[in-house]
Amino acid sequence: xxxxxEIVNPVEPLLRTERMPHIWCPGCGIGTTVNCFAxxxxxxxxxLDRVAVVxxxxxxxxxxxxxxxxxFHTTHGRAIPFATxxxxxxxxxxxxxxxxxxxxxxxxxxHFIHAARRNVDIKVICVNNLIYAMTGGQTxxxxxxxxxxxxxxxxxxEPSFNLCALAEAAGASYVARxxxxxxxxxxxxxxxxxxxxGFCFIExxxxxxxxxxxxxxxxxxxxxxxxxxxxxxxxxxAPTSEVALTKDGEIAVGKFVDRERPDYIESMRGRLSxxxxxxxxEMECPVCQ
Amino acid sequence: xxxxxRGVLTGIHFIDGDHACCEGALAAGARxxxxxxxxxxxxxxxxxxxxxxxxxxxFIQMEDELAASITIQGxxxxxxxxxxxxxxxxxxxxxxxxxxxxxxxxxxxxxxVQRGGPSTGLPTLPAQADMMQARWGSHGDYEIIALxxxxxxxxxxxxxxxxxxxxxxxxxxxxxxxxxxxxxTEKVVIPPAEQVEVYPRxxxxxxxxxxxxxxxxxxxxxxxxxxxxxxxxxxxxxxHDEWGYPNMNxxxxxxxVRRLQQKIRAAExxxxxxxxxxxxxxxVVVVSYGITSRVAERAIEMARxxxxxxxxxxxxxxxxxxxxxxKALAARVKAFVVPEINLGQIAREGERAAGGAARTIPVTHAxxxxxxxxxxxxxxxxxxx
Numbered sequence: 001x002x003x004x005x006e007i008v009n010p011v012e013p014l015l016r017t018e019r020m021p022h023i024w025c026p027g028c029g030i031g032t033t034v035n036c037f038a039x040x041x042x043x044x045x046x047x048l049d050r051v052a053v054v055x056x057x058x059x060x061x062x063x064x065x066x067x068x069x070x071x072f073h074t075t076h077g078r079a080i081p082f083a084t085x086x087x088x089x090x091x092x093x094x095x096x097x098x099x100x101x102x103x104x105x106x107x108x109x110x111h112f113i114h115a116a117r118r119n120v121d122i123k124v125i126c127v128n129n130l131i132y133a134m135t136g137g138q139t140x141x142x143x144x145x146x147x148x149x150x151x152x153x154x155x156x157x158e159p160s161f162n163l164c165a166l167a168e169a170a171g172a173s174y175v176a177r178x179x180x181x182x183x184x185x186x187x188x189x190x191x192x193x194x195x196x197x198g199f200c201f202i203e204x205x206x207x208x209x210x211x212x213x214x215x216x217x218x219x220x221x222x223x224x225x226x227x228x229x230x231x232x233x234x235x236x237x238a239p240t241s242e243v244a245l246t247k248d249g250e251i252a253v254g255k256f257v258d259r260e261r262p263d264y265i266e267s268m269r270g271r272l273s274x275x276x277x278x279x280x281x282e283m284e285c286p287v288c289q
Numbered sequence: 290x291x292x293x294x295r296g297v298l299t300g301i302h303f304i305d306g307d308h309a310c311c312e313g314a315l316a317a318g319a320r321x322x323x324x325x326x327x328x329x330x331x332x333x334x335x336x337x338x339x340x341x342x343x344x345x346x347x348f349i350q351m352e353d354e355l356a357a358s359i360t361i362q363g364x365x366x367x368x369x370x371x372x373x374x375x376x377x378x379x380x381x382x383x384x385x386x387x388x389x390x391x392x393x394x395x396x397x398x399x400x401x402v403q404r405g406g407p408s409t410g411l412p413t414l415p416a417q418a419d420m421m422q423a424r425w426g427s428h429g430d431y432e433i434i435a436l437x438x439x440x441x442x443x444x445x446x447x448x449x450x451x452x453x454x455x456x457x458x459x460x461x462x463x464x465x466x467x468x469x470x471x472x473x474t475e476k477v478v479i480p481p482a483e484q485v486e487v488y489p490r491x492x493x494x495x496x497x498x499x500x501x502x503x504x505x506x507x508x509x510x511x512x513x514x515x516x517x518x519x520x521x522x523x524x525x526x527x528x529h530d531e532w533g534y535p536n537m538n539x540x541x542x543x544x545x546v547r548r549l550q551q552k553i554r555a556a557e558x559x560x561x562x563x564x565x566x567x568x569x570x571x572x573v574v575v576v577s578y579g580i581t582s583r584v585a586e587r588a589i590e591m592a593r594x595x596x597x598x599x600x601x602x603x604x605x606x607x608x609x610x611x612x613x614x615x616k617a618l619a620a621r622v623k624a625f626v627v628p629e630i631n632l633g634q635i636a637r638e639g640e641r642a643a644g645g646a647a648r649t650i651p652v653t654h655a656x657x658x659x660x661x662x663x664x665x666x667x668x669x670x671x672x673x674x
Contacts, residue, residue: 016523019534049519054363065523065535070516072366073525073535074359075389081323081356085363085371086516088347089321093367093517114352272342281295281345283320287368287515 011038014048016068023062027213027221029180029206030060030127034067036183037098037125040190051094054083056103058134059208060127063098077108080115083122090287091265094123094194101128102140105161109141116170116199121263123193123200126163129208137211144247148215162244163203168257173198175240175257179205181228182253189255198263205251216247292316292449292485295344302477306444306470307332309477310400311340313448314372316485319398320346321371323360325353325379328412329468330402333374354379358386362395366524368515370452370490372398376468377406380419381426388427389526390461391549394503394511396490398451400464402471403579403630405656415468416656417579418631423463424608430546432553434560435463435608437578441475447605453488454560458553459510465607467630469580469659497521502533503545509552553609561614562606567593571600572623573672574647576615576639578604580659581628588628588665597673599626607635612642619643624672628652628665648672 015038024030041051048069055064057076064071070093074082079097087095097104104112104126115122131149132138138151142163146155167175174196178186186204193200207213207224218227228251235243236254243252262270273280296315304312311333314322320341324334338348346369351357354375361371375383380401390397403419405411423435434454438447448464455462493500493512497520503511511531514520527535528542553560564582567589568574577585582603592599602618602625604611619625624647627636636651643649652668654660 016534049521050517052516065525068521070521071523072363072516073523073527075385075526078355078359078386081351081360082363084349084356085321085323085360085365086367087363088349089364089367089369089371090515090517110352111356114356268347276342279343281343283346283369285368287517 010042011035014038014041014068016066019066022066024059025210027207027209027224028059029129029204030063032180032183033125033127033186033204033206034063036187037190038067040187040194044191044194046094046194050092051096052086054079054086054095054097056099056108058100058103058132059129060098060100061103077103077106078111079103080108080111080122080124084115084120087120087122088265090285092285097122097124099126101126101130101142101163102132105141105163113166113170116167116172116201118264119171119173119198119261121197121199121265124202125190126201126203127206128163128203129206129212131208131212133208133211137208137215144245147212147247160245162240164243164256165240167201168240171199171261172201172257173259173261174200176255177203177205177243178253179228179232179251180207181225181232185253198261290487290489292482292487293318294482297482297485298479299481300479302479303474304441304477305332305472305474306438306441306466307402307472308336309441309444310448310464310466311336312479313445314398314452315340315344316445316479317449317452318370318487319372319452320344321361321364321369322348322373323351323357323371324374325351325357327376327379329404329471330374330376330400332471333400333402354382355386358383358399359389361397362386362390362393365395365397366516372400374400374402376402376404377410377419378408380422384426387433387461388429388431391427391431391433392526393524394459395461396455396459398448398455398462398464400466403465403467411657413468414657415580415659416630417467417581418634418656420465420607420631420634423465430550432550433461433463433608434458434553434606435465436562436605437465437607438470439579439582439603440470441473441477444470445477445479449485449487453486456488456490458556459491459513460553463608465579467579501531503529504531505548505552509548509555557609557611557613560606560609561611563611563614564603564605565601567600568602568618570598572598573626573669574600574602574618574622575626575628575665575669576602576604576635577628578607578635581630584660584662585628585665587662588669591662591666592669595670597669599669604635610638610642615639615642616644616646619647622647624648624650626650626652626665626668626672628654628660628668630654630656630659
């Protein structure tokens, strides 16, 4: 029997393979998003030494630990302010925040809206599994009404956030939503934000078969792919006010917002040099070359 | 190394402690600050916001203190020296990130201009009641360094030292001012840049691949790198191994937490910073810090006039507590008198250090003002009896 040729997954150089196996459950969508992200990064031909990933806490917060990039696993909800400091201190970095819906929109919600308002040049990827998964499947800010969770045993009766509408209202330069079924579209969106300046937001609807789909009798990971396929409708450019998610209704996907606004550094530089003239001194970045 | 002259406002100034603290940060090389307005500390960042665009750096006003206290840490990993400034309620919000800085060994400075608490307390009036919070406020076992200035001049000098110590030990340093020192205006001499010693970042010389982010040097402090340099490193607040990767087991936890404690405790003698006077013949030692030390000075004088051999031991470095130093002192005096604007936070530390060899008499004050020298004098007289 002849030896099989060695097959190397093209995204492998971007992963800390020595840390595998990862902690994610079978059927979880986070790994799929990481695969898309790795492909988008490779296709972007960015200098990968200049790409930093910042995560908060939760299942998606563990992404930082698996990508072979400069990576920061920060505190719960605070990936965005950490990323803000990192980006401002070294503007040559491409800073990507990778975290979950609970981390970014409950405990970290304030930071999200303010970073979007400032239009800090960071790219935020939100893996939305509709619950707090790491802690056992509790209600989160994106949990749809009537869904069963560990802390809503009779069904959730809070309205959920429409994350895309929130991002747009707060000032994001780019807003898109995909599901883990839409791997090509997601990869393309990730590539777009890597080329775009300003605060960019991608929501990725992702299954948590262990804690969300199981409790809500929605099947396993494969069933969720079928669900995403059936329920999704591409609605590029749709008003974000119309793309709110419900438990069983249509999933509007696509690129909703793509606009130009001066980013934080540009605004700062513009105002300060206008006011101070020659006295304005740019921050010297010890690491930039 | 010498300070970057662009940040050093050499000359003789008449400024308050908050402004002097800002100049100290600039002289130390801080080029990034994040803050959230809170009385009585805001003047530090107001001055920074005005000064930094002509020095070359960034001030960003964040949406809250949770953000400010982690934004600075992002900036540090991006290569900057950075700090944040706050007071009581804001300091409470920063606690988690003091722990994150301790755990990830991120050098940075937290300035706390103390006001009366608990809760909103006395926003415009002084206290020294966050001393234990500075030491123990974040969860888990860790060590920090804390300094306490008693004049605008020291707000300059010791802010420089706070940055230097944070770099040398890779630890968050608490700069524990109080409202009085913060708003007191006095002469502040800022020396020429070549006379300001600045501790550079402990950046590794190892190449990527040969470098482990948490491999300690002989002094138990690991070397650092920054994002964007090609090291592809990982930082986490989880218990981590020398590679910086999460490794949650008892052995790794034990090794890490003990090292974090030991890198500072082992340096206790080097970190003991006291200002002493009249101890040759002293029977009673007034142990104080910050603004209270200036009131205490008058009480010591009055006691001497009454024939009581009183002396001064002013704590400039409060954490790590100078245990060995005070223990030795306790062995040759009758008593410690410890006035402070709280209900006895550091007095209990003094008592612990004395280990029964000398009496410890707290002179408490709930906040909102300073002691009367008379109150301290009475405690000295009682101690001498």
